Structure formats: structure tokens, C-alpha cells
Amino acid sequence: MVMVCEKYGVCRTTMRTALxxxxxxxxxxxxxxxxxxxxxxxxKQILTSTVEHFSRxxxxxxxxxxxxxxxxxxxxxxxxLKEQLMIQEGEPVNMLxxxxxxxxxPIQFETAYLPWCKTPAxxxxxxxxxxxxxxxxxxxxxxxxxxxxxxxxxxxxDAAEKLNICIGEPCFVLDTIAYLGDGAIIEYSKxxxxxxLAHFVIERNY
Amino acid sequence: MVMVCEKYGVCRTTMRTALxxxxxxxxxxxxxxxxxxxxxxxxKQILTSTVEHFSRxxxxxxxxxxxxxxxxxxxxxxxxLKEQLMIQEGEPVNMLxxxxxxxxxPIQFETAYLPWCKTPAxxxxxxxxxxxxxxxxxxxxxxxxxxxxxxxxxxxxDAAEKLNICIGEPCFVLDTIAYLGDGAIIEYSKxxxxxxLAHFVIERNY
Numbered sequence: 209m210v211m212v213c214e215k216y217g218v219c220r221t222t223m224r225t226a227l228x229x230x231x232x233x234x235x236x237x238x239x240x241x242x243x244x245x246x247x248x249x250x251x252k253q254i255l256t257s258t259v260e261h262f263s264r265x266x267x268x269x270x271x272x273x274x275x276x277x278x279x280x281x282x283x284x285x286x287x288x289l290k291e292q293l294m295i296q297e298g299e300p301v302n303m304l305x306x307x308x309x310x311x312x313x314p315i316q317f318e319t320a321y322l323p324w325c326k327t328p329a330x331x332x333x334x335x336x337x338x339x340x341x342x343x344x345x346x347x348x349x350x351x352x353x354x355x356x357x358x359x360x361x362x363x364x365x366d367a368a369e370k371l372n373i374c375i376g377e378p379c380f381v382l383d384t385i386a387y388l389g390d391g392a393i394i395e396y397s398k399x400x401x402x403x404x405l406a407h408f409v410i411e412r413n414y
Numbered sequence: 415m416v417m418v419c420e421k422y423g424v425c426r427t428t429m430r431t432a433l434x435x436x437x438x439x440x441x442x443x444x445x446x447x448x449x450x451x452x453x454x455x456x457x458k459q460i461l462t463s464t465v466e467h468f469s470r471x472x473x474x475x476x477x478x479x480x481x482x483x484x485x486x487x488x489x490x491x492x493x494x495l496k497e498q499l500m501i502q503e504g505e506p507v508n509m510l511x512x513x514x515x516x517x518x519x520p521i522q523f524e525t526a527y528l529p530w531c532k533t534p535a536x537x538x539x540x541x542x543x544x545x546x547x548x549x550x551x552x553x554x555x556x557x558x559x560x561x562x563x564x565x566x567x568x569x570x571x572d573a574a575e576k577l578n579i580c581i582g583e584p585c586f587v588l589d590t591i592a593y594l595g596d597g598a599i600i601e602y603s604k605x606x607x608x609x610x611l612a613h614f615v616i617e618r619n620y
Contacts, residue, residue: 354617354618355616356617357616358616359612360609406566
């Protein structure tokens with residue numbers, strides 16, 4: 209830091225504040241006893257599951273976000289989906305499979321389930337952007353609360369193919385339940401993140 | 415679920431609500447197409463770094479929490495700690511190494527750094543409980559905000575020994591910066607979690 213300050217004539221406090229901001233935003237990282245490094249690889253992700261946030265966050269890091277829809281189908285709810293979405297068995301459900309890319313590298317493989325009766329207007333093209341936006345504009349549905357659980361996930365064949373990694377590589381799996389204002393569940397999703405590229409930030413105020 | 419309802423004469427809605435609660439609390443988990451299972455292994459952790467919360471959370475899951483202090487030393491701040499804690503290089507810092515256990519299994523290895531001038535009263539015995547509590551009662555210091563970052567961590571020799579796992583096993587690493595009401599940083603800590611046993615829950619309201 210001293211060298212940079214002298215070289216560019218910047219005061220130390222300014223430089224320290226700037227470095228802290230850059231660290232928080234994932235551009236650089238600090239290593240004990242070794243100084244500050246530029247993060248080339250990791251993709252910072254504020255923990256939140258909306259696509260809108262995803263794209264904005266990635267763009268803010270100067271990277272190019274993109275989403276590919278693999279599948280959008282209506283399926284009948286099985287026992288598991290019935291419990292996750294709190295609907296009847298057999299009720300129609302939108303199943304949406306997507307891959308999210310950063311600079312054309314696949315980093316997230318997501319499978320989302322939404323009760324069809326609340327989301328009949330979902331379409332493939334719209335899901336390449338934010339479907340929360342579609343829900344809001346087309347159906348006036350607004351997410352009120354999410355509960356996310358994060359665990360380790362060892363890549364199986366499917367995840368490995370989707371994320372272009374080897375079977376057995378450690379990944380994160382994030383399960384999300386999203387609630388509307390009236391307490392109804394609007395989405396259950398399961399997202400697998402490449403372990404080597406993910407970097408989650410959780411900010412809390414007490 | 416049908417079988418359990420019939421066997422115990424409980425209505426389905428009650429059972430479903432109970433199962434959802436148990437799932438959220440980490441006692442059971444649901445698998446698509448296969449029903450509900452009891453979680454034997456995973457330790458649920460609401461993402462927050464206070465020890466008080468840790469013990470309460472674990473106890474609520476019917477498990478026995480405990481903390482072992484490996485080391486509590488005063489060291490001079492190096493370049494890295496200077497930046498993390500926003501103090502001068504060479505200022506004294508409390509370095510605290512602890513292992514947290516659940517049912518006598520080591521699940522977290524934590525190294526915390528606290529500016530000594532704000533935390534002169536820390537002692538080994540107190541750190542086996544909640545040092546946030548000590549800070550609050552002895553010095554009237556209250557955490558106002560935390561910023562946590564979570565990433566994958568491949569166990570090195572030290573982490574493997576502390577957590578009783580093999581070198582190379584995937585773990586989580588959680589970095590926490592804790593702020594007081596006046597914006598001063600009271601703690602920087604790095605916690606390594608056993609990947610196979612950790613289960614984070616993040617709840618958000620919008």
C-alpha cells in the first residue's frame with residue numbers, strides 16, 4: 209500500500225477506504241501478512257435468489273451475466289413438491305431449469321418449481337431475464353420473504369455436465385423457498401453453484 | 415405421511431405443518447419423490463457469528479454444544495490485521511483460537527482477532543462461553559452489524575487436525591467483520607466449518 213500511495217500521490221486513508229470497498233465488493237482480497245490481491249476468479253454473490261439481483265450484481269463486478277433456459281415444462285406435483293410448495297398432489301407446477309453464466313462460464317445450475325395457477329404466464333424467453341419481474345408486472349406478485357439453506361454438494365453426473373466440472377468436485381447447493389405477502393409459497397428452487405467460483409456475502413444489521 | 419397420520423390419528427394438515435417446521439429447524443429433510451427423512455448428521459446454523467446464538471441454536475436441536483479455547487494471546491497487528499480491523503500496524507490485538515463442538519464432534523475451527531484496547535478484559539474461561547456477552551456486560555460494547563463472506567475451503571494440515579478430517583476435504587470458510595454502533599470494527603474472524611456437517615440457513619424479509 210505504501211508503494212501505491214507514493215507512486216500515485218494518494219493519501220493512505222483514502223487508499224485504505226478504497227481497498228476496503230473493493231474488498232467488500234469482491235474485486236480484491238486480503239491475505240494475512242501478504243497484502244492485497246486482485247480477485248480474478250471468484251464471483252461475488254450477495255445471498256439472494258432473485259435473477260434481477262444476480263444480473264445487477266454480476267454487471268457491477270464488470271462481468272457479463274447471462275442465463276440459458278434449458279427447460280420450461282408443466283409437471284404434476286409429486287409428494288415432494290406438494291410439501292415444498294404446500295399445494296395438492298397432482299396440481300400443475302412450472303418446472304424451470306436454467307444455467308447462469310458469468311463471462312460465458314457456467315456457474316449456477318438452477319431448478320425452480322412454481323405453482324402453475326399463480327404463474328401461468330411464464331415463458332422461456334422471459335425466463336432468460338428475471339421471472340420475478342414477469343411475476344410482478346404480469347401478475348402483480350411480489351416476493352415478501354425467502355428462506356435459503358446452504359450446504360455442500362458433491363457434483364453428480366448431471367451437475368458436472370451442466371457446470372462443466374468433474375464428477376465429485378465440491379459444490380454449494382442453495383435451496384430457496386420464496387413467500388408472497390399472504391404467506392403463500394410462490395417458488396421452491398434448488399441451485400448448484402461451482403464451489404471454486406462462488407463467494408457469498410451476507411450482511412446483517414442488529 | 416399417510417401412514418403416520420393413520421397410525422397416530424393426526425390430521426394431515428397438522429402433520430404437514432409440523433413436518434415443515436421440523437424441516438426448517440433441520441431435524442428432518444425432504445427428498446424429491448422419496449418423502450421425509452430424519453437428519454442425523456447435519457448441524458443447522460442460522461448464519462450469524464455470535465457464540466451466544468451458536469450455543470442456543472445447537473441446544474434447540476437437542477444437541478450438546480461446547481467450546482474449547484486453544485489459545486488467547488495478545489499479538490501486534492501486522493499489515494493484514496491493520497487493514498481488517500482498521501487500526502495502526504503494531505497495535506495490540508487479542509488473538510483467540512477456538513474449536514466448537516456439537517455432541518463432542520469438532521465442527522468449527524475459529525480464529526478471531528479483536529483490538530486489545532477495546533477488549534482488555536477477555537479471558538480464556540470467559541471465551542469458552544460467549545465473548546460477545548463479556549463485551550456487553552464488562553465493557554458495554556454491542557455488535558451493530560456484521561458482514562460475512564462464505565467460500566469453499568479445502569482443508570490444509572492445520573484445519574484437518576483441528577476438525578479431525580482428512581487433508582483435502584472440502585470445508586466452508588466464513589470470514590466475519592463485526593461492527594459496533596459507531597462504525598468501529600470490534601472483530602475480524604475466520605471460521606472453518608466441516609463441509610459434511612454444516613447446514614446454513616439464511617432468512618430474509620423484503
